[in-house]
Amino acid sequence: MTNNFKRALGEGGFGVVYHGYLNGSQPLAVKVLYESSSQGYKHFKAEVELLLRVHHINLVNLVGYCDERDHLALIYEYMCNGDLKDHLSGKRGGSVLSWTTRLRIAVDAALGS
Ligand SMILES: Nc1ncnc2c1ncn2[C@@H]1O[C@H](COP(=O)(O)OP(=O)(O)OP(=O)(O)O)[C@@H](O)[C@H]1O
Numbered sequence: 001m002t003n004n005f006k007r008a009l010g011e012g013g014f015g016v017v018y019h020g021y022l023n024g025s026q027p028l029a030v031k032v033l034y035e036s037s038s039q040g041y042k043h044f045k046a047e048v049e050l051l052l053r054v055h056h057i058n059l060v061n062l063v064g065y066c067d068e069r070d071h072l073a074l075i076y077e078y079m080c081n082g083d084l085k086d087h088l089s090g091k092r093g094g095s096v097l098s099w100t101t102r103l104r105i106a107v108d109a110a111l112g113s
């Protein structure tokens with residue numbers, strides 16, 4: 001899927017996220033979790049159980065997961081517009097978001113949570 005983990009999209013608190021494709025065409029983001037602690041595994045299971053049940057337009061979809069105990073990965077649909085953090089901080093260039101837009105994003109995020 002990730003072509004041997006060729007392209008890293010970023011890194012969060014739980015692992016590195018790689019770009020990949022499903023069936024060679026559907027773009028994906030594959031989060032490979034750091035070595036699993038019991039705390040990490042609990043978080044992984046909670047994320048899988050919640051996101052496989054809950055679908056909302058403001059939430060990224062979980063497409064699948066890998067649970068081999070020592071190798072854990074979460075597979076999400078790929079968000080092509082980048083990180084919200086970068087949009088809010090103006091790092092992506094382009095126009096600065098207005099306060100009205102920021103407020104709408106906050107409300108939309110709250111609706112998805
Ligand atoms: N579904 C996705 N589509 C595209 N890029 C993604 C996706 N998920 C994560 N990324 C990229 O990988 C980076 C790390 O994401 P990740 O969710 O691990 O960290 P985070 O947003 O800091 O959250 P957390 O606090 O859960 O670790 C993001 O900043 C983003 O650039």
